[in-house]
Amino acid sequence: MTERFRLDGRVAIVTGAAAGIGRVAARALAEAGAAVAMADRDGEALQQAAADLRASGASILAVEGDIASASGPEELVEATVGAFGRLDILVNNAGIYPHGPRLPEVDWEIIERTYAVDLMAPLRCISEAARRMTPGSAIVNVSSMESLRPSGPGNAHYSSAKAALNAVTRAAAVDLGPLGVRVNAVLPGLIHTEGTSHVPEAFLQHVAGRTPCGRIGEPDDIASAIVFLASPAATYVNGQCLVVDGGITIAG
Ligand SMILES: NC(=O)c1ccc[n+]([C@@H]2O[C@H](COP(=O)([O-])OP(=O)(O)OC[C@H]3O[C@@H](n4cnc5c(N)ncnc54)[C@H](O)[C@@H]3O)[C@@H](O)[C@H]2O)c1
Numbered sequence: 001m002t003e004r005f006r007l008d009g010r011v012a013i014v015t016g017a018a019a020g021i022g023r024v025a026a027r028a029l030a031e032a033g034a035a036v037a038m039a040d041r042d043g044e045a046l047q048q049a050a051a052d053l054r055a056s057g058a059s060i061l062a063v064e065g066d067i068a069s070a071s072g073p074e075e076l077v078e079a080t081v082g083a084f085g086r087l088d089i090l091v092n093n094a095g096i097y098p099h100g101p102r103l104p105e106v107d108w109e110i111i112e113r114t115y116a117v118d119l120m121a122p123l124r125c126i127s128e129a130a131r132r133m134t135p136g137s138a139i140v141n142v143s144s145m146e147s148l149r150p151s152g153p154g155n156a157h158y159s160s161a162k163a164a165l166n167a168v169t170r171a172a173a174v175d176l177g178p179l180g181v182r183v184n185a186v187l188p189g190l191i192h193t194e195g196t197s198h199v200p201e202a203f204l205q206h207v208a209g210r211t212p213c214g215r216i217g218e219p220d221d222i223a224s225a226i227v228f229l230a231s232p233a234a235t236y237v238n239g240q241c242l243v244v245d246g247g248i249t250i251a252g
Pocket residue numbers: 015016017018019020021022039040041042045065066067068093094095096097117142143144145187188189190191192193194195196
């Protein structure tokens with residue numbers, strides 16, 4: 001049975017792989033046997049993260065660039081197929097979650113940038129990747145529990161971008177099913193990452209106290225779900241949005 005969780009011989013892309021959930025997901029996919037193309041706009045952090053994984057024997061390609069640029073997704077997919085000869089797994093992880101003003105104030109720059117990175121880029125990556133994928137391939141979108149329930153004010157741009165990503169997940173599962181490509185999403189709760197390092201300790205404690213599992217999430221918690229959804233073990237799981245939040249969404 002454990003063989004069904006292995007990814008030997010598979011080739012994966014992880015966007016936003018230089019830090020946080022993406023870096024740990026890249027490591028987890030490599031440990032499961034996949035060759036991994038790590039993509040990020042932060043070149044220095046990317047080279048360091050790639051070097052760390054190579055040192056443990058993994059097959060790693062580092063691709064630097066802004067995934068929200070018009071040519072970024074196509075260049076990433078072509079570089080991956082050029083280096084490894086195929087593409088089986090896409091993890092759309094790169095995302096931003098800038099805090100915005102509370103409505104009725106709006107900051108259109110924040111809204112447009114968030115939509116570009118968190119919604120348009122994954123959609124472009126899905127389109128480019130699906131052209132190269134063969135039956136048995138899998139796409140995992142990293143959404144957020146914020147798509148189901150905002151955790152506070154000033155989040156309309158992020159909540160709506162991730163809610164649309166959930167909808168893209170389901171629609172893409174319908175479109176790509178006949179090609180043998182599965183599409184699912186992971187919806188993390190609050191996770192300790194570089195991106196959330198500014199969150200005050202008091203708020204972390206507050207969230208941990210309201211979470212049935214009694215703690216904040218770690219990148220490994222999300223990486224495990226990503227590996228499962230990408231693996232043959234999830235071969236009949238399709239079009240799903242899996243909440244990985246220690247239970248806080250259902251606890252209220
Ligand atoms: N950390 C959380 O609490 C949390 C909760 C729910 C959802 N998420 C989602 O998980 C994903 C990862 O979050 P994280 O906390 O690990 O983030 P992070 O900020 O710690 O790391 C994100 C990485 O993505 C890269 N990146 C950002 N924009 C990019 C772009 N346009 N092109 C290329 N690379 C880009 C960054 O350089 C960075 O290396 C995001 O989609 C986020 O919305 C995070």
